[in-house]
Amino acid sequence: MWPITALCLRLFVIHRRRWSSIFVVVSSLLLLLFLSLSGYLEVFFSRTLPIFYPNPTQLSPSRLANVPLPPFLLSPANACSPPPLLLILVSSAPSHRDRRDAIRQTWGSLSSSTASSSLTLFLLAVPETAEERSALVHEAVTHGDIIQANFTDSYRNLTVKTLTGFTWALQKCQGAQFLLKTDDDVFVNTLALATFLRPQRGLLYFGRVHWHAAPFRDPENRHYTSNQMFSSNYFPPYCSGTGYVVSHDAAGHILQEAGSGPWITVEDVYVGILAKAAGVAPQHVARIAGSASIPHNICCYKTMFTSHQLTPRGMREAWNMLKEAKDHWCPPLTLLFCRTFGQPLDNAGNGDN
Ligand SMILES: *[C@@H]1O[C@H](CO)[C@@H](O)[C@H](O)[C@H]1NC(C)=O
Ligand SMILES: *[C@@H]1O[C@H](CO)[C@@H](O)[C@H](O)[C@H]1NC(C)=O
Numbered sequence: 599m600w601p602i603t604a605l606c607l608r609l610f611v612i613h614r615r616r617w618s619s620i621f622v623v624v625s626s627l628l629l630l631l632f633l634s635l636s637g638y639l640e641v642f643f644s645r646t647l648p649i650f651y652p653n654p655t656q657l658s659p660s661r662l663a664n665v666p667l668p669p670f671l672l673s674p675a676n677a678c679s680p681p682p683l684l685l686i687l688v689s690s691a692p693s694h695r696d697r698r699d700a701i702r703q704t705w706g707s708l709s710s711s712t713a714s715s716s717l718t719l720f721l722l723a724v725p726e727t728a729e730e731r732s733a734l735v736h737e738a739v740t741h742g743d744i745i746q747a748n749f750t751d752s753y754r755n756l757t758v759k760t761l762t763g764f765t766w767a768l769q770k771c772q773g774a775q776f777l778l779k780t781d782d783d784v785f786v787n788t789l790a791l792a793t794f795l796r797p798q799r800g801l802l803y804f805g806r807v808h809w810h811a812a813p814f815r816d817p818e819n820r821h822y823t824s825n826q827m828f829s830s831n832y833f834p835p836y837c838s839g840t841g842y843v844v845s846h847d848a849a850g851h852i853l854q855e856a857g858s859g860p861w862i863t864v865e866d867v868y869v870g871i872l873a874k875a876a877g878v879a880p881q882h883v884a885r886i887a888g889s890a891s892i893p894h895n896i897c898c899y900k901t902m903f904t905s906h907q908l909t910p911r912g913m914r915e916a917w918n919m920l921k922e923a924k925d926h927w928c929p930p931l932t933l934l935f936c937r938t939f940g941q942p943l944d945n946a947g948n949g950d951n
Contacts, residue, residue, distance in 0.1 A: 636934040637884030644807050647835065647879035654801055654851060654877035661854040667762050672738045672746035673770060674719060681773025682709075682717040684792050687763040689839075689865075690782040692725035692734055692751055697782040700910035702741065704917035705786050716788045717774070719743050721763045723751035753820055756865040760839075761856055764849045776802070777849050779869075780841040784904050785916045791903045794885070795843065802845040803852070803873050804881035805837030806888025811867070823867070827860045836870020837880050838888035841904035844878075851876035884933060890940035896920075897928035898936035907941075 633639045678685070686706070690698055698720055706718035720743055725731050738744035747762040749755055760779055767777050776795050780786060811833050813823035844852065855872040862868040870880060883903070891907040892898045899905065899916050900923040908916060 632934065635938050636931075637882065637937055640807060640809075640882040641884055643809075644835070644880060644882035647881075651874060651879045652877040655855070655875075657847065657850050658854060661857055662768070662850060664857045665761070665765075665853060666857070667765055668723075668748040668758065670745065670762070670766065671724070671748050672722075672735070672744050673766065674738070674742045674744065677717060677719060677742060678771035678774065681771060683715040683774070684717070684776045684778060684788070684795060684843075685767055685771050685774035686716055686718040686778045686780060686786065686788070687745070687760075687767070688718060688720050688780055688782050688784075689756060689759055689763070690720045690722055692722060692730045694782050695733075695737065696910045697913075698737075700913040701782065702743070704913050705788050705920075706743075708788050715792055716778075717771075718788075719745055719766075720782070721759050722746045723749045723755060723759060725751050754863045756839075757861055757863055757868050760865045760869065761853060764844075764853045767846070768850055768853065772846070775846055776843055777846065778841060778843050779839065780904065781839065781906075783908055784840050784906050785899065785908045785913055786841065787899060787903050787920060790885075790900070791843075794883075794903070798845070800845070801848045801851065801878050802843065802881070803837065803848050803869075803878045804883050804886075805842030806840070806886045807835050807837055807880050807882040808833075808870075808888075809835050811836075813867075821864050823862055823864060827862050828871070833867050834870055834874040835880050836867050836873070838886075839866030839869075840889055840906045841886050842866070842869070842880075848873070848876075848878050851878055884937065887937075887940060890937070892936045892940045895936070896923050896926055897932045899923060900926065900928055901932045902936055905940075 688701060701718065708716055722734060722744060723746065725734060734744065734746065738746070745763065745766050749758050763779060764777070767774060778786070778791070812831060813828055813833065814821045816822060852869060852872045855875040862871065873880060885901060885903045887902050887905050889906055892902055892905040894912065894915070896919040899920045905916070
C-alpha cells in the first residue's frame with residue numbers, strides 16, 4: 599500500500615500539472631479500498647454509533663430478577679474459582695459431542711491459571727430422547743464444563759440458551775470481566791483475545807457488526823422473524839453470533855431489557871436489539887471473523903480472534919498451527935489477506951449461528 603502511495607506522490611511531483619488530480623484520486627481510492635477490505639472503515643463507523651444510541655440504562659436487580667428464564671439443571675460448581683478474565687460460553691447442541699471434545703482438546707483446554715486466563719463452558723438445554731439426556735449428564739460429570747437449563751434444546755430456542763448463559767455468568771461467575779458468546783464450530787485464539795481485552799474498560803459489546811440486516815419474513819426460514827416480533831424493515835446494528843464479547847456489566851444491562859417486549863428467536867439479532875434498548879452500542883473489531891471462515895493458514899489463526907465453520911479435524915489442525923505460530927513471522931497486511939480471502943456464508947448478515 600505505502601510503496602504505491604509513495605510512487606503516486608512522486609509521479610504527482612513530476613507531472614504536477616497534468617496528472618495531479620488523477621493521482622490524488624487514485625491514491626485516495628486505494629487507501630479507501632484498503633481501509634474497507636481490512637475492516638478499519640467499519641471500526642471507525644462503529645465508534646460513532648454511541649452518538650445515535652440512548653444513554654446507558656441503570657442496572658436494577660429487580661428488573662434482572664424479572665426476566666423469565668428457565669432454571670438450571672446442570673451448573674458446574676466451582677468452575678469459576680478463581681474467576682477467569684474471560685468466560686467463554688459455547689452454544690452447543692446435544693448431538694455435537696465430537697465438536698465439544700475437539701474444543702476441549704484444543705483452544706478450550708486453556709484455563710484460568712494460564713496466560714489466556716479464560717474458562718470455556720458449554721451451553722445446552724434438554725435433549726429430546728432419554729438416551730441423550732443421560733449421555734449429557736454423564737458428560738457433565740466427566741468434564742464439569744456443561745451448563746444446562748430446563749428448556750427444549752432446539753434451534754428456535756437459541757435466544758433462551760444465550761440469555762441463560764448471561765444469567766449464569768452474572769450469578770455464578772461474577773469475577774469474570776468479559777464474556778465471549780460463541781458456537782461449537784468456531785475456533786477462538788483465546789490468548790490473543792485475552793491480550794486485547796485486558797486493558798479494555800467500560801460497557802463493552804463488540805464483534806463483527808452487521809449494519810443493515812433485514813428480517814427474514816418467510817416462516818419456513820430458520821431465521822424467521824414475524825411482524826409481531828419485530829415490525830421495522832431493518833434490525834439495529836448487532837454483532838454476529840459466531841463470536842461477540844460483552845463486558846460483565848454490559849451483560850447485565852442487556853439481560854435486564856429482556857423482561858419487556860416480545861422475544862426474537864434469532865439470538866444475535868435479539869442481543870443487538872436489547873443492547874440498543876440498554877444504550878450499549880456495538881463496536882466492530884476487524885480481528886473477529888464473524889460468519890466468514892478465514893483461510894486455513896498459520897498467520898490467519900495467529901492474527902484473527904475467531905474463525906467460523908471448522909470441523910473437529912480442522913479445529914485440531916488450527917490448534918497445531920497456532921502452537922507453532924509464536925515464533926512464526928507473519929507479513930504486514932496479514933489481516934487484509936485473511937479477511938479478503940475468507941469464505942463468507944450464504945446467510946451472512948442475518949443470524950449466522
Ligand atoms: C423442567 O421442566 C419440566 C416441564 O417443562 C418440568 O416438568 C420439570 O419439573 C422441570 N424440572 C426442574 C428440575 O425444574
Ligand atoms: C423452547 O423451549 C420451551 C420450553 O422447554 C418449549 O416449550 C418450546 O417448545 C421450545 N421451542 C421450540 C421451538 O422448540
